[in-house]
Amino acid sequence: MSPKENHExxxxxxxxxxxxxxxxxxxxxxxxxxxxxxxxELPLTIKSTCYGAMVYGDQEFVNQAVKxxxxxxPYNIFTKDRGFPPGDPRRCRGHRGAAREGFHQLEKxxxxxxxxxxxxxxxxxVTIEEPEKVSVDDFREIVKKSLKxxxxxxxxxxx
Amino acid sequence: MVKIAQISCxxxxxxxxxxxxxxxSTFGAEIVIPVTDIDYIDEAYEKFxxxxxxxxxxLMVARAMSIVEGKSDADAVFIxxxxxxxxxxxxxxxxxxxxxxxxxxxxxxxxxxxxxxxDELFIRMEALSTIVARKNILAREKQEGLxxxxxxxxxxxxxxxxxxxxxxxxxxxxxxxxxxxxLNGIDQAMEGTGYKMDDIDGMGVTGYGRLNIGxxxxxxxxxxxxxxxxxxxxxxxxxxxxxxxxxxxxxMDNKVITVNDGIPDNFxxxxxxxxxxxxxxxxxxxxLGADITELGPMAIKGDYRKAVLxxxxxxxxxxxxxxxxxxxxxKEDVAAAACHSVAEQVYxxxxxxxxxxxxxxxxxxxxLIEGLVKAVSETLGGINVVVPEYSQYIGAVGxxxxxxxxxxxxxx
Amino acid sequence: xxxxxxPPNSLILADLIERAGHKALVLQNEIRKxxxxxxxxxxxxxxxxxxxxxxxxxxxxxxxSGVRGRMSIFGPIIEEAExxxxxxxxxxxxxxxxxxxTNELCVFYLRKRGIxxxxxxxxxxxxxxxxxxxxxxxxxxxxxxxxx
Numbered sequence: 001m002s003p004k005e006n007h008e009x010x011x012x013x014x015x016x017x018x019x020x021x022x023x024x025x026x027x028x029x030x031x032x033x034x035x036x037x038x039x040x041e042l043p044l045t046i047k048s049t050c051y052g053a054m055v056y057g058d059q060e061f062v063n064q065a066v067k068x069x070x071x072x073x074p075y076n077i078f079t080k081d082r083g084f085p086p087g088d089p090r091r092c093r094g095h096r097g098a099a100r101e102g103f104h105q106l107e108k109x110x111x112x113x114x115x116x117x118x119x120x121x122x123x124x125x126v127t128i129e130e131p132e133k134v135s136v137d138d139f140r141e142i143v144k145k146s147l148k149x150x151x152x153x154x155x156x157x158x159x
Numbered sequence: 160m161v162k163i164a165q166i167s168c169x170x171x172x173x174x175x176x177x178x179x180x181x182x183x184s185t186f187g188a189e190i191v192i193p194v195t196d197i198d199y200i201d202e203a204y205e206k207f208x209x210x211x212x213x214x215x216x217x218l219m220v221a222r223a224m225s226i227v228e229g230k231s232d233a234d235a236v237f238i239x240x241x242x243x244x245x246x247x248x249x250x251x252x253x254x255x256x257x258x259x260x261x262x263x264x265x266x267x268x269x270x271x272x273x274x275x276x277x278d279e280l281f282i283r284m285e286a287l288s289t290i291v292a293r294k295n296i297l298a299r300e301k302q303e304g305l306x307x308x309x310x311x312x313x314x315x316x317x318x319x320x321x322x323x324x325x326x327x328x329x330x331x332x333x334x335x336x337x338x339x340x341x342l343n344g345i346d347q348a349m350e351g352t353g354y355k356m357d358d359i360d361g362m363g364v365t366g367y368g369r370l371n372i373g374x375x376x377x378x379x380x381x382x383x384x385x386x387x388x389x390x391x392x393x394x395x396x397x398x399x400x401x402x403x404x405x406x407x408x409x410x411m412d413n414k415v416i417t418v419n420d421g422i423p424d425n426f427x428x429x430x431x432x433x434x435x436x437x438x439x440x441x442x443x444x445x446x447l448g449a450d451i452t453e454l455g456p457m458a459i460k461g462d463y464r465k466a467v468l469x470x471x472x473x474x475x476x477x478x479x480x481x482x483x484x485x486x487x488x489x490k491e492d493v494a495a496a497a498c499h500s501v502a503e504q505v506y507x508x509x510x511x512x513x514x515x516x517x518x519x520x521x522x523x524x525x526x527l528i529e530g531l532v533k534a535v536s537e538t539l540g541g542i543n544v545v546v547p548e549y550s551q552y553i554g555a556v557g558x559x560x561x562x563x564x565x566x567x568x569x570x571x
Numbered sequence: 572x573x574x575x576x577x578p579p580n581s582l583i584l585a586d587l588i589e590r591a592g593h594k595a596l597v598l599q600n601e602i603r604k605x606x607x608x609x610x611x612x613x614x615x616x617x618x619x620x621x622x623x624x625x626x627x628x629x630x631x632x633x634x635x636s637g638v639r640g641r642m643s644i645f646g647p648i649i650e651e652a653e654x655x656x657x658x659x660x661x662x663x664x665x666x667x668x669x670x671x672x673t674n675e676l677c678v679f680y681l682r683k684r685g686i687x688x689x690x691x692x693x694x695x696x697x698x699x700x701x702x703x704x705x706x707x708x709x710x711x712x713x714x715x716x717x718x719x
Binding site: 013016017021070078079080081082083084088089090105106108109110112113115116118119120123124125126127128 | 578580581582583585586587589590597598599600601602603604605606607614615616662689694697700701702703704705706708709710713
């Protein structure tokens with residue numbers, strides 16, 4: 001399908017599509033989310049989806065909606081940009097049969113969202129430096145020690 | 160509408176997705192994407208057992224599994240990956256085999272570049288949709304009644320008349336006017352058989368001029384050469400079941416088709432270098448003062464290693480041959496070297512794009528040059544090369560065979 | 572700061588970056604620019620023969636067209652990035668990151684930029700996930716400090 005035929009939803013470059021995703025521990029339902037989005041009275045297209053909602057419209061209003069939506073349940077509402085407007089025939093599941101590829105990624109990440117929410121709720125101090133690898137000398141020492149305390153030391157002595 | 164399931168990686172990023180869909184719709188087919196969900200991808204991938212680094216290729220595995228397990232509806236399968244991607248080529252081929260072994264769906268594979276255009280895909284999509292539409296006709300393994308097959312090629316027109324599973328007359332001539340050449344070819348084939356056009360039960364046409372001739376002469380079967388040539392080759396070679404490769408080194412271009420149970424699944428064609436064609440051998444024969452029919456037996460007696468040939472090129476290569484002759488090489492060695500040069504060039508230009516399967520059925524006029532057949536086999540590490548009788552007429556034989564399954568003309 | 576992420580379409584990475592007040596350079600925005608071009612009609616992404624050719628900036632002609640086509644979309648993100656978060660071993664990245672070779676090249680180019688980069692592994696357990704989120708937030712907070 002030509003994008004020209006789709007011009008009514010693709011009128012300029014300032015439009016954005018955002019997916020608003022409810023994590024598994026969300027305190028509000030999908031219906032409530034969609035309702036609240038409507039109640040913001042922003043000039044947006046709001047679509048209810050299996051993971052939450054999709055908002056589409058001018059970037060400024062999309063950002064406002066996202067900000068407000070996050071406040072509804074700060075730790076359990078996540079958002080992601082989407083390249084295609086809702087229902088674009090070039091990517092729409094109904095039109096092409098299978099889900100668009102990005103959907104599989106979303107499915108995988110969705111499974112972690114409960115833990116992500118927990119981490120956000122109770123932040124901990126961590127160090128981002130990876131621990132260094134054990135040195136060869138230390139490694140050798142540890143091996144020696146464990147060999148001594150096991151039957152293998154016998155084999156080693158015989159060898 | 161014929162549903163062609165697309166299993167691919169990289170088409171959208173190479174800018175060729177649209178070309179694929181365009182090619183399919185030209186032949187009344189529609190591209191569909193087999194359904195998978197995330198758990199199924201993992202499950203299918205584990206089950207298939209090929210470790211892939213690229214998730215796009217894992218997705219291909221899952222989509223193939225979805226078709227095999229009947230979770231997606233499709234009439235045919237198109238498998239494509241990027242040209243020069245090793246992982247893609249390996250998986251493309253294993254998926255192809257997997258689908259062929261587990262289903263009866265026709266499969267066509269392709270490796271594309273950003274330059275791939277719809278018209279390069281036409282013959283594949285046409286083959287897929289006609290294979291689906293004509294499944295019953297393509298299942299035919301025996302010729303019945305009295306049928307005529309015409310292969311209207313860009314350089315030559317070939318005609319055969321078949322009766323009771325045997326070729327009873329042949330015609331072969333250069334294509335000048337498509338229709339007139341066909342008529343003259345038919346006259347040649349009928350000659351001495353006692354039959355006239357009114358006696359035949361059906362007529363099948365293939366090749367470049369098929370639409371023109373087919374309409375004019377009201378042929379019962381008008382079909383692209385991919386499926387017809389495959390069928391003709393395996394029929395003549397007595398190898399209608401299992402895998403095979405059909406190689407046609409033509410006067411102007413070369414075709415390689417891979418076949419499974421008589422149905423084509425991949426195809427390459429090339430014609431940019433005369434050094435990789437029958438033309439090279441024709442010029443060699445002329446330089447040796449021999450007829451092209453004498454070149455083959457001559458080459459068999461020679462040793463290609465004894466004639467120096469530094470170039471595959473029709474200009475420089477031939478010059479090298481002349482120099483070799485002057486330096487004392489025998490005509491036999493030179494003939495052998497020329498055959499080897501063509502075989503190696505075909506190997507480098509085309510056979511690398513396709514998974515060559517044994518037996519290799521060599522067809523077309525050049526298959527009559529024994530030296531070339533031997534050189535092809537040697538170049539491919541001693542592969543079994545079969546040259547069936549009437550190998551230069553496969554398209555015409557395939558047409559005559561297939562049309563015999565369509566009922567008798569005079570009964571209608 | 573503009574933070575490039577890998578996988579470039581990750582929900583979790585993009586979301587955490589936005590929460591921390593930075594801008595996530597996500598792939599979807601590059602795709603959007605492409606698909607909104609009314610002059611091109613090459614579904615689904617409006618990539619044409621020209622895009623793999625643009626990708627020659629990142630990979631040679633001998634490299635498959637799919638790699639070059641993908642690089643033509645991801646390359647500009649790499650160039651724009653002021654920081655990066657690379658999540659290794661992400662399970663199923665489809666679409667633009669469906670090709671392992673492209674991914675290797677992208678990560679290499681990101682490392683070569685010499686910008687602040689956090690490299691982490693896709694978590695397998697709850698503890699790992701919590702650790703990962705905290706690490707990302709720590710990294711993002713540090714970026715803010717660096718940025719003044």
